[in-house]
Amino acid sequence: MQKEELWEYTLQPQDNGKKYQDILAHKFHFSRKLLQSLKQGEHAWINGKFTYLTARGQAGDLLSVQLLGEEPANIPGEQLPLDILFEDDYLLIVNKPPGQVVHPNHRYPTGTLGNAVVGYWQAKETPHRFRPIHRIDRNTSGIVVIAKSRFAHQQLAYQLEHNLIHKHYLGFVQGCVLEGQGKMDQTIALTPGSFIQRTVSPDGLPALTYYQVLYRYPEATLMRFMLSTGRTHQIRVHCQALGHPLLGDDLYGGQLELIQRQALHSYHYAFQHPATGENISIYAPWPKDLIELVSKLKTLKATSNS
Known part of the structure; x- marks a missing residue:
């Protein structure tokens, strides 16, 4: 996974001992549906190593989450002008x-x-x-x-x-x-x-x-x-x-x-x-x-x- 495809956050002292999923939900307003999708497969890492979102973090840890990625189109595409x-x-x-x-x-x-x-x-x-x-x-x-x-x-x-x-x-x-x-x-x-x-x-x-x-x-x-x-x-x-x-x-x-x-x-x-x-x-x-x-x-x- 390339770095530009990751959302990253360095845990602060107030994050000590908190579950990663709670940090994402309460501090960054990740929806329950989005968190559920992140739990399906390897989409989160701490200091470059895979982690479960239910694990607890420490200040200074680098939390990386895969958020981007190609998706199939949900409507037909057309070659039309676009400003x-x-x-x-x-x-x-x-x-x-x-x-x-x-x-x-x-x-x-x-x-x-x-x-x-x-x-x-x-x-x-x-x-x-x-x-x-x-x-x-x-x-x-x-x-x-x-x-x-x-x-x-x-x-x-x-x-x-x-x-x-x-x-x-x-x-x-x-x-x-x-x-x-x-x-x-x-x-x-x-x-x-x-x-x-x-x-x-x-x-x-x-x-x-x-x-x-x-x-x-x-x-x-x-x-x-x-x-x-x-x-x-x-x-x-x-x-x-x-x-x-x-x-x-x-x-x-x-x-x-x-x-x-x-x-x-x-x-x-x-x-x-x-x-x-x-x-x-x-x-x-x-x-x-x-x-x-x-x-x-x-x-x-x-x-x-x-």
């Missing part, structure tokens, strides 16, 4: 174009981001399962983070669950939003009689979106959204409830004159690297249609937020 923002042994982060579904489904069985990612890995002869940390709507553009291993996926899923991943979106909404910043914390539920549309409802799940006005145009406002929860269509529903639906979002009352899809872009993600703990900050360039939207809006006399 890669970041890649290493653990993660692939891409800038998804508008109009592309993240994962294949019965309605969109091919041409998805998942097909493109698997095809990219197959071309490199390094197969992995497609494990997106999150999904964004078909007509929302921007960042999608994909884990290359079960370990990376469960580490980032832990961060997502504990609100440790900071997700920022840019969106253009109809009208002039007067408040420079604020929050929208209405609960969201499925609209009765619909399988797709959501609505603000007292019977819904908690949803919290922070916003900041970046620029005001005569008939639209550029806003930054910071998500504290990840409900389906959260920003879109909250904007409609605010009285300022996203431009192009006809499902939630947005007008289609200037753009033919919701003017929403996932542009910034910040989190800790699943293996190293390093702070990662990723930005996604704007797609062509949002750049064109800005040009259209600038044909009107704009005033900046002051």
